[in-house]
Amino acid sequence: MRSNRLAIVGAGPSCTYVLDRLAAVAKAAAGPVPLDIHIFDRAGRFGAGQVHSPDQPVTSVLNRIAGQVAFAADESVVAAGPLLPREDRPTLHEWCRAKYEETGDPVFDLVAEDSPKRYVHGLALADRFRRYVGMLREVPGVRVQLHQEEVTDLEELPDGTLRVVGGDGEPVIDTGHVLLLTGHSSNDPARYPRQAQWSRFAESHRAVFVPSVYPLENAFAPGQAGPGTTVGCAGMGLTGIDVILHLTEGRGGVFTERPDGTLAYRASGREPDSIVMFSRSALFTFTRPFNAKERDTGKLEHRGVFLTEDAVHRLRRSVGRPVTIGGREQRQLDFRDHVFPVIALEMAQLYYATLL
Incomplete structure (x- = not known):
């Protein structure tokens, strides 16, 4: 029985969702499933990926409330196919509640309407990834191999299969199917005219150009973006918010609420002198409305x-x-x-x- 080979490039949230579907279909099969799965991730953050890494700064907050995030298909997904048992498809809120019961760590003590720390989402993604991989490996005929390696090219072979090329330029595997799930990619600024111009400007003026701030913990070298500097953010969306919090709360500063509901900031002295936000639309980020239906979706939806x-x-x-x-x-x-x-x-x- 010839095994079907699947290569997945990128092991972040989308990969975790794919493994849910593969695990559900494989477990529902009547007999052995000839499937050889190879998963590649440059950072080795299997399940969470680099942007959602469990090791990212604690200042980053998820832009979804805990009750709106899941890791597997459920009955609401049209034509999803087989579903995993209910206990194997918790929402992020349910996962956090179980984790709080297990550890007592208050970071997991959330209600459905709370926005969790993004690293908590990363912990949950990595946990569900391991669970789905384990389920797949229990199915006769299924093999899953994890590769902490960058994929730099796909070469089409005469027989129609694809050759996966690693970071060293050497072939890794030949496969009939490839899923590209690279998500937030970090690209060479020299390949893009506008970014190349910014990079050249930074080199000729005492400035540092950061083409991508993720992972945030590695975005700034020691001594960079500190007192006496100005940080410019090209974009005023979620990434910009991450940068602001990383360079303020992440540097020891504290936001406190005044009696009138506004915020006051107490600096630590380790922040940059200023953070300048700009974007092509010149519009600030819009927030999602508070969704009270999460308290009881069966009754209020x-x-x-x-x-x-x-x-x-x-x-x-x-x-x-x-x-x-x-x-x-x-x-x-x-x-x-x-x-x-x-x-x-x-x-x-x-x-x-x-x-x-």
Whole structure:
């Protein structure tokens, strides 16, 4: 029985999600599964990846609340295929609660609406990755190999297979399938005109150009971005927030809340003199609204009353215009005239149900 070989390049969160699907399908198989999986990660942060590493600074906070993050498909995912047992697909909140019961560490003492430290998410990802790899290795015929190695090229061979080339330029394996899950990549600034210009400017002026700040713990060399310096951030989004917190709280500074709800900052003396944020849009980051439904999604999550699949099907039958798409005749709706009035009705129903 010839084994099917799969190479996965990048072992961050997307890889962890893929392993959930592979583990569920493999465990549901009636017999042995001929599958040879090779997972490559340059940093060796299997499960979390470099950006979500469990070793990253404690100042970085996840941009999702704990109740909205999961590690495996569940019943809400359409056509997901086999699902793992319920106990093997906890949400991040459930994982943190179990970890708090086990360790007593207050960093895991979260409610569903809390935003956890990002390194906590990294710990959970690494834990679930190990669990899924273990499940796959229990299936007869499945092999999983982890490679702490950079992949620099894929070469197509005459027979249609792909050769995975390592960081030293030497071939590692030949495979029929490759998943590229590199996520946040760090690229050579010399290959991009704008970044190359910034890099040359920094070299000719007493400045340091950092093309990518991840991992944050290695972004600045000792003595850099300290007192007497100005740090410029090209972008005012989540990465910019990470940099601000890393160079303030991460340097020993403290944010305190005033009686009027505003924040005051008490410096440690180790921060840069100033941090300047700029972006092409000149817009500050928008925040997500507080989602009170996480307290009880079964009770509080809205289900369509007027805007339902059945309502759309009935609209198609009654007012849809016959059209031919891909050789098949279908009935097409006009969004403004047919669908939007139902959306407006649904919004009104939800508004008054919430208000009253």
